[in-house]
Amino acid sequence: MAQPQVALTFEDGITRFITTEEDQTIIDAAYKARINLPFDCRDGACGTCKAFCETGEYEEGDYVDEAMTDAEADDGYILQCQTYPLTDMVVQVPIPSAQAKTGASTLIGTITELDRLSESTVKFAVRLEERDKLNYLPGQYMNIAPPNADFHRSYSFSSGPSDDIVTFLVKYTPGGLMTSYLTEEAKVGDELNLTGPMGSFFLREPVAPILLLAGGTGLAPILAILERLAEDEEFKDPVRLIYGATFNHDIVEVEKLNSFKDKLADFDWFTVVSSPDEEHERKGFVTDHMDVEEHLHNGDADVYLCGPPPMVEAVRTHLNSLDTPPASFYYEKFTPQGTSDGGDEGDAVEVSSKTTEDKQSLSVSSSQVESGEIHRTKSDSAAQFEALRALEIGVASLLIDQLDEEDFAELTKRAEAANQHIDGASFKNAKGFIEANSAFHEFLFERSGNPAMLAAYRQLRTAEVMVAQLDDGYGVESGIPEDHLAFIEALKNKDLDAVKKVVDGHTVKAVETMNKAIETNVTEDN
Structure with a gap:
């Protein structure tokens, strides 16, 4: 049986999907997905996490009247800290998505330019109300919808990430919903809803023609x-x-x-x-x-x-x-x-x-x-770590202005969990390090709210190639534990150049650690 999926619908119309594991509450599944739903107690006593279930079956758990009455429960209200999904669910969460720190921004923009460039192309420009809340990588896109529309379309930015006014190019599609809106209804001054950034297509650090x-x-x-x-x-x-x-x-x-x-x-x-x-x-x-x-x-x-x-x-x-x-x-x-x-x-x-x-x-x-x-x-290891480097610098660029003390605390916790498996210049517990190290590197991708970038990270075979070569007692390049903490410090200081320097150096050390492990394994095999 497939694991139940919960659609969290926020009051600003944004929906996020989480998958719950067996015996896992909605709150716990959301936290794992880096969606911060409100709660205070986790034991059904405060009512802070009360929400409304539109559809789906669930085990409601325990609660007290001060948190939720039996009449409310009969009407479909739930406490997310006590709810164990049994089937797919749709849950109305009574807060805006931004408050849940889902990563992807949902912004309101005003059309400032609407131009039919050719028979096949429409261009529109948008001034965002909170432009400083949107970081994007060149190549990424936004999900765009007219207010109160029941559809959205995905359009890539045609403007650079530092531009105040963002622009988009749209292919004219006869009968298309967005085409019809832009050419028949929209006018300068109208508002649009934009959610993103999305996508894993973006400019990597340029180092070649x-x-x-x-x-x-x-x-x-x-x-x-x-x-x-x-x-x-x-x-x-x-x-x-x-x-x-x-x-x-x-x-x-x-x-x-x-x-x-x-x-x-x-x-x-x-x-x-x-x-x-x-x-x-x-x-x-x-x-x-x-x-x-x-x-x-x-x-x-x-x-x-x-x-x-x-x-x-x-x-x-x-x-x-x-x-x-x-x-x-x-x-x-x-x-x-x-x-x-x-x-x-x-x-x-x-x-x-x-x-x-x-x-x-x-x-x-x-x-x-x-x-x-x-x-x-x-080599397999070099390719994996270089791909990780490119993705990690990209996601750090997206989030460097959005992270808070809670994020840094979680990053530090994960870094320390990985570092404890290194003793001086060797691995105490190679398997434990690989698992904890993967969780550390995955954090920003979870936090981004961009499912494509998270999926791209998870499909890297970094952990797999490490498991194939590393073992307890194998050597570790000097400075790898310190790099984890230096990465966090660079993020705290909002210093992207320092982030790039740490990630570049860490990649070199990771590849060298793998190369030495490969040499050791070849020697032992012979």
Whole structure:
């Protein structure tokens, strides 16, 4: 029997989903998912956690009249600290989602610009009431809904994370709910509800040449990535963009794209049109005009792609066929929603991963979006720790202004739980360290409220490769326990540069620890 899932519906309309284990209360399951539901006693005596159950079966546990009367219980009220779900449930929680610190922000924004850029593209800009509460990574998206709407759509930012006004590009879909709203009802001054940031597609720390590929309104996250690269004065590597479209009129934001030639040290771009009936300098598909040396740097470039599913699959097939595929390939594709309501299936995600002799791949899918990444395999341990490094710096960037003393206390608790299994320069309890270390690194992903990033972290095989090589008494690189605490201190100080320095150094030490363990195991086998 599947574990019961509880939909927590907050008073601001936001819903979060948690899965309860056997003999686990709603409060305990929510705490494990880093959703801070209100409670004081945990024993059914105060009533602080009282909520209303819309649907589902449960064991109600014990309580006193001062906390909840029998009449209230008969009407469907529950105490979440005493409720053990037996089936899936929908529970109305009488607080706003922000109070529960679910991680993802829900903000109200006002439309400041609404422009039909072409036959196929609508652009809108939004001024957020509490802009300082939203951190996002270039490439991520928001779930956006008109007020009181029973649907949302997922749209990537086309503006950089430091911009005060956020912008989005929308593909014009005849009969689509959001298309109809934007083109027939919306006007400047109207409000929208925005929840996020979401997604695991984002710019990793740039350390190599970059090839950007955009298809249609998939240009949006690519623009956000370009904005972020332009802010990095130290980044001098080549950046190339191939922008694919079906028709000439699909090509938009030309002036903005040209501006990056002045903002970036080495940037160039061109367009490709696929329709055989169009006149254009370059015809066909982006893969027809991709040069192994100029664009892929003979496999040393990182590739970022956002576009429709057929384009993503075509590019993935093309890159896999090369003798020297790119070192890393990140992609995102949005599923067309048409006239349906999209299902709004909450934040549920599906994950698939695969490792072969020469590459590793990961895919995270939700109802509207699929994000993925493919890496060339170096050594199994090095690949895992480098992937963790990129994700951890990303999630730290998202949360560095949101963490509080409760978060730091939990992080410290987890760090100390891991560090106790190290004695000087060796492992006292390798298995215990791996479990506690995984919980420490997982904390920020749990706290983010971004199910795609949490799923991406959990699909890393870091713990698996550690279990395969480490044993009690094996050597540990000096400074690993101190790194855990230094990471927390950097977060407390809101010093992202220090966070990056700690994570970079910790990654090197982790890989070296693994390499020494591998050498020890090889020697023992021989």
